[in-house]
Amino acid sequence: MKDESKTCPSSRFSKGAYLIGIKNEQEEMDMLATPVKITAELYGQMHSSAAGTKPEKTLRVANKCVESGCKQWTGTKCGVIDNVLQSIEEKYLKDQLPECAIRSTCRWYAQRNIEACRACSLVTTYVEHSDENRFFNLGG
Ligand code: SF4
Numbered sequence: 001m002k003d004e005s006k007t008c009p010s011s012r013f014s015k016g017a018y019l020i021g022i023k024n025e026q027e028e029m030d031m032l033a034t035p036v037k038i039t040a041e042l043y044g045q046m047h048s049s050a051a052g053t054k055p056e057k058t059l060r061v062a063n064k065c066v067e068s069g070c071k072q073w074t075g076t077k078c079g080v081i082d083n084v085l086q087s088i089e090e091k092y093l094k095d096q097l098p099e100c101a102i103r104s105t106c107r108w109y110a111q112r113n114i115e116a117c118r119a120c121s122l123v124t125t126y127v128e129h130s131d132e133n134r135f136f137n138l139g140g
Pocket of ligand 1: 102103109121
């Protein structure tokens with residue numbers, strides 16, 4: 001049977017998930033061409049070196065899309081990428097698509113195709129204050 005499961009490109013930092021992006025000095029995500037598995041060791045290192053801060057402020061993580069198990073699920077799709085694309089001005093969208101290792105299963109790509117990729121590096125999974133000019137989507 002064909003596996004139709006999709007990958008969430010903005011998930012929580014958790015063991016067994018994959019690191020796919022790291023925030024750069026321009027406050028945008030550099031997407032990794034090769035995802036890095038979050039092992040127990042990496043998970044422990046991150047939490048001891050950055051105690052008290054949420055890794056999702058600076059890292060993007062991919063994991064299985066849990067659909068109705070996530071508060072961002074609208075019933076038929078992920079609400080995050082639609083909200084992002086509705087909020088963001090065209091001039092901020094990237095002309096070049098990031099090299100991305102999860103595109104074939106990415107939930108956002110499946111929904112919005114390259115439009116999603118053009119906005120992807122501008123998405124931060126967790127922001128401290130909702131009035132910051134950043135997108136926030138910590139679901140689960
Ligand atoms: S939206 Fe595009 S760039 Fe972002 S994770 Fe999905 S496939 Fe990759």
